[in-house]
Amino acid sequence: xxxxxxxxxxxxxxxxxxxxxxxxxxxxxxxxxxxxxxxxxxxxxxxxxxxxxxxxxxxxxxxxxxxxxxxxxxxxxxxxxxxxxxxxxxxxxxxxxxxxxxxxxxxxxxxxxxxxxxxxxxxxxxxxxxxxxxxxxxxxxxxxxxxxxxxxxxxxxxxxxxxxxxxxxxxxxxxxxxxxxxxxxxxxxxxxxxxxxxxxxxxxxxxxxxxxxxxxxxxxxxxxxxxxxxx
Numbered sequence: 001x002x003x004x005x006x007x008x009x010x011x012x013x014x015x016x017x018x019x020x021x022x023x024x025x026x027x028x029x030x031x032x033x034x035x036x037x038x039x040x041x042x043x044x045x046x047x048x049x050x051x052x053x054x055x056x057x058x059x060x061x062x063x064x065x066x067x068x069x070x071x072x073x074x075x076x077x078x079x080x081x082x083x084x085x086x087x088x089x090x091x092x093x094x095x096x097x098x099x100x101x102x103x104x105x106x107x108x109x110x111x112x113x114x115x116x117x118x119x120x121x122x123x124x125x126x127x128x129x130x131x132x133x134x135x136x137x138x139x140x141x142x143x144x145x146x147x148x149x150x151x152x153x154x155x156x157x158x159x160x161x162x163x164x165x166x167x168x169x170x171x172x173x174x175x176x177x178x179x180x181x182x183x184x185x186x187x188x189x190x191x192x193x194x195x196x197x198x199x200x201x202x203x204x205x206x207x208x209x210x211x212x213x214x215x216x217x218x219x220x221x222x223x224x225x226x227x228x229x230x231x
Contacts (some may be wrong), residue, residue, distance in 0.1 A: 002193060005057075005179060006205040007035060014046050023200075025056045026095055031204065033064035035125075037080050040087065047089035052097050055092035057123060058084055060113070067099040067127035074098070074109055095150065097127030105131060105140035114145040116154060117151055123148040123179060130159075140177050150202055152182025159188050162195045168194060169219050 003023035008014040009031045017025050027043060028035035037060055046052050062069065062076045069077065077096065083088050094117050098106040105128075114122050122140045128151050132138035141149050151168065154159020158180050169178045180192060181202030189201060 002167075003197045003200045005173040005181075005200060005202045005205040007031075007202065008174060009035075009047055009204075011042060014052065014056075015049075018052055022054060022091075024054055025052075025118060026202070027056050028061075030064070035059045036061050036064065040083065043071075043084070044087065046087060047087075049101075057093035057095050057121070058091040059125070061092050065157070067097055069098055072179065077113060078116060081113060085116075085120070086221070087183030089144065091120065093117075093147075095123045097124050097125045098129060099131065100129055103130070103132035105137045105144070107140045107144055110141075110144045110146070119172050121147045123150055125150045126152060126181065129154050129182075133154065134168075135171070138176070140170060142172065146176065148177035149177050149181040149198065150181045153178075155182070158192055165192075165196050169199070176178060 002078025004021070005024040005026055006008065006013070006017035006020070006022040007026045007028055009028055012073065012097045013055070014025050014027065019095045022049045026040050027046070029038045038058060044060060046056060050072035060077050060080050062073045081094060084094075096113060098109045100106045110223075122145070124144075127135055127211055128134070128149050134154060138149065147188075151161070151165065153168065155164065158165065161182070165178065165180055172178065177200060178197055179200040179202050182202055184192065184203040192201070
């Protein structure tokens with residue numbers, strides 16, 4: 001069984017994800033920046049909407065650019081997770097990733113954030129595609145306590161990294177969920193599934209300018225409704 005996660009940058013896109021049959025929402029702001037921490041008010045509005053019934057994971061990323069964070073930036077990430085956890089209707093999970101200046105997974109800081117999440121599911125995002133040693137990095141993600149890793153297999157997109165994605169899934173089977181992301185669109189998702197297999201697939205379904213999901217892309221050619229399971 002496969003599942004579709006849609007990255008949503010506006011409340012309208014989140015409603016689109018629900019109606020398109022997505023299994024989960026990754027809530028962010030700023031598509032041009034690659035996704036940053038969204039306002040609490042956006043999450044609260046969606047959690048208060050009876051139409052939204054699928055889980056919502058929140059991106060924790062204080063700025064655009066690399067994933068090596070200063071002490072104040074890390075403190076901001078800690079504070080954001082604590083603040084989201086304190087909400088009456090908080091997120092179902094978090095998405096984040098921190099690297100060291102040497103290009104390794106920052107296991108100490110990531111582990112602290114996973115613990116702060118207090119049992120909420122945590123996904124290590126595409127920072128994994130920038131580590132110096134992929135297999136060392138993947139094992140560090142497992143050891144930190146993450147439930148999933150979002151990756152394009154070190155390629156510029158998932159299609160380019162498909163062989164690495166296959167190998168990642170083989171190595172972490174039963175220990176870590178692999179979320180395939182990076183340029184996933186309706187024109188290639190069938191081929192990716194044919195190679196990588198069942199599991200989680202991630203897309204913003206955005207074509208061109210703007211932050212709203214494209215009408216023709218949002219159901220990824222119907223896969224979110226027919227071939228994919230809506231959890």
